[in-house]
Amino acid sequence: MxxxxxxxxxxxxxxxxxxxxxxxxxxxxxxxxxxxxxxxxxxxxxxxxxxxxxxxxxxxxxxxxxxxxxxxxxxxxxxxxxxxxxxxxxxxxxxxxxxxxxxxxxxxxxxxxxxxxxxxxxxxxxxxxxxxxxxxxxxxxxxxxxxxxxxxxxxxxxxxxxxxxxxxxxxxxxxxxxxxxxxxxxxxxxxxxxxxxxxxxxxxxxxxxxxxxxxxxxxxxxxxxxxxxxxxxxxxxxxxxxxxxxxxxxxxxYESQTKTEILCGRETVQIRAGREFNLEELASRLEKSGPVKTNTFIVSFEYKALRFVFFRDGRTLIHGTDSIEKAKSVYYQLIG
Known part of the structure; x- marks a missing residue:
């Protein structure tokens, strides 16, 4: 030893x-x-x-x-x-x-x-x-x-x-x-x-x-x-x-059915897309709507007083709201 x-x-x-x-x-x-x-x-x-x-x-x-x-x-x-x-x-x-x-x-x-x-x-x-x-x-x-x-x-x-x-x-x-x-x-x-x-x-x-x-x-x-x-x-x-x-x-x-959740106490909603993101392609698309910050692992984007953080595995953290409905509405505007 x-x-x-x-x-x-x-x-x-x-x-x-x-x-x-x-x-x-x-x-x-x-x-x-x-x-x-x-x-x-x-x-x-x-x-x-x-x-x-x-x-x-x-x-x-x-x-x-x-x-x-x-x-x-x-x-x-x-x-x-x-x-x-x-x-x-x-x-x-x-x-x-x-x-x-x-x-x-x-x-x-x-x-x-x-x-x-x-x-x-x-x-x-x-x-x-x-x-x-x-x-x-x-x-x-x-x-x-x-x-x-x-x-x-x-x-x-x-x-x-x-x-x-x-x-x-x-x-x-x-x-x-x-x-x-x-x-x-x-x-x-x-x-x-x-x-x-x-x-x-x-x-x-x-x-x-x-x-x-x-x-x-x-x-x-x-x-x-x-x-x-x-x-x-x-x-x-x-x-x-x-x-x-x-x-x-x-x-x-139970958990396998959960696709959207509020992160407790953080004024943040997580959405799981069920598919991976191509971060490079996503960053290029989002740049048309505002400034984008990227690294190898995430794309960060601010839009309508919310901050979106996209992960390659298909998850998105939406900071600035604890409303699932609001988060999903803006998410779908961006992602489709």
């Missing part, structure tokens, strides 16, 4: 054998914002064998306060988050295999990426996607680590198929507040606290130290000095549609 990981190897619960296991494992991180980018950096520095990172968004200046992998240059160039993250991660540890995907997470797109995945880290801010994850990873028997944060609060829980309550069980017992970073803000230390717990649980799973796993739901409020762990064993439901005795995995069919 080279000197790079010597301090981690000296930590007795990991040791030489644990380090070898870490370097043989594959982790998928769903979301590459605050939680995802920090978890990715921690795992890359720890020597993970392979990281698959998935995100549908691009870097904006408002991300820089808490999303530690990104720079001002990334925001100016509007780089997709997974591309900016991959660039930085390869500088941190060139030995890590990084598979980056600019895409919307759906049941169909995710299932194709789960081959030989040992663990998934939840770093999304969207509960529709989390419920899809919950169904899919129960179906595929893949452990995953839930994490969320807003304001100065956060929570984390490790979900083990066939052993622990699943996310649907947990949220049936304790529904989320509905607050988002875009509505009430967030401080960076809250992100780092969730990440510390997620990465630590990940390392326990990667070195196969099941006895050390935290079995309780963790919650905290840094500003108000609250820290709590809750026994949620009784939340597991025998009739749960995800982890019960006769699961139906209903969210795996």
């Amino acid at each position: 080279n000197d790079r990981y010597s301090r981690q190897v000296l930590f007795q619960p990991i040791g030489q054998e644990g380090q070898r296991k870490i370097q043989e494992k594959h982790v998928l991180i769903l979301g590459c914002g605050a939680l995802g980018s920090a978890n990715a950096e921690n795992l890359a520095r720890a020597g993970i064998g392979k990281l698959t990172i998935i995100d549908r968004d691009y870097v904006e200046s408002s991300n820089l306060q808490r999303q530690l992998l990104f720079s001002e240059k990334d925001a100016i160039e509007q780089l997709p988050k997974v591309i900016a993250a991959k660039n930085r991660l390869k500088q941190i540890n060139s030995a890590v295999e990084i598979d980056a995907h600019i895409m919307d997470a759906t049941a169909n797109t995710l299932v194709r990426l789960l081959n030989e995945v040992d663990l998934v880290i939840d770093a999304t801010d969207n509960f529709d996607i989390r419920f899809i994850m919950n169904d899919l990873f129960q179906q595929q028997s893949i452990p995953w680590i839930y994490g969320s944060c807003v304001g100065s609060t956060g929570m984390s829980y490790t979900i083990l198929p066939d052993q622990t309550p699943c996310l649907q069980c947990l949220l049936s017992a304790a529904p989320p507040s509905g607050a988002t970073c875009d509505s009430v803000g967030i401080i960076s230390p809250a992100v780092q606290m969730v990440v510390a717990h997620q990465t630590t649980e990940a390392l326990k799973l990667l070195v196969e130290d099941a006895d050390a796993l935290r079995s309780r739901l963790l919650t905290f409020d840094l500003w108000n000095n609250h820290y709590q762990t809750i026994n949620v064993d009784k939340a597991k439901r025998g009739d749960c549609s995800s982890c019960g005795s006769d699961p139906s995995y209903s969210y795996l069919t």
Whole structure:
């Protein structure tokens, strides 16, 4: 074992054998914002064998306060988050295999990426996607680590198929507040606290130290000095549609029907076209109506007080409205 990981190897619960296991494992991180980018950096520095990172968004200046992998240059160039993250991660540890995907997470797109995945880290801010994850990873028997944060609060829980309550069980017992970073803000230390717990649980799973796993739901409020762990064993439901005795995995069919959605708290609508865009051709066409900004991955265009960001995979983010009807109306004027 080279000197790079010597301090981690000296930590007795990991040791030489644990380090070898870490370097043989594959982790998928769903979301590459605050939680995802920090978890990715921690795992890359720890020597993970392979990281698959998935995100549908691009870097904006408002991300820089808490999303530690990104720079001002990334925001100016509007780089997709997974591309900016991959660039930085390869500088941190060139030995890590990084598979980056600019895409919307759906049941169909995710299932194709789960081959030989040992663990998934939840770093999304969207509960529709989390419920899809919950169904899919129960179906595929893949452990995953839930994490969320807003304001100065956060929570984390490790979900083990066939052993622990699943996310649907947990949220049936304790529904989320509905607050988002875009509505009430967030401080960076809250992100780092969730990440510390997620990465630590990940390392326990990667070195196969099941006895050390935290079995309780963790919650905290840094500003108000609250820290709590809750026994949620009784939340597991025998009739749960995800982890019960006769699961139906209903969210795996639901998402495939969703083509348009409002991004919570962001005054942004996403439209999925169901076909790829030829970005070069699209940019040339849009230039007749106004200034266009492009890079290899997106076309950005302002029109009628709205900002459109087109991705090659057929998605469009329409900033400046939370009205699906208005967004679709202007979208069809531009795209047909």
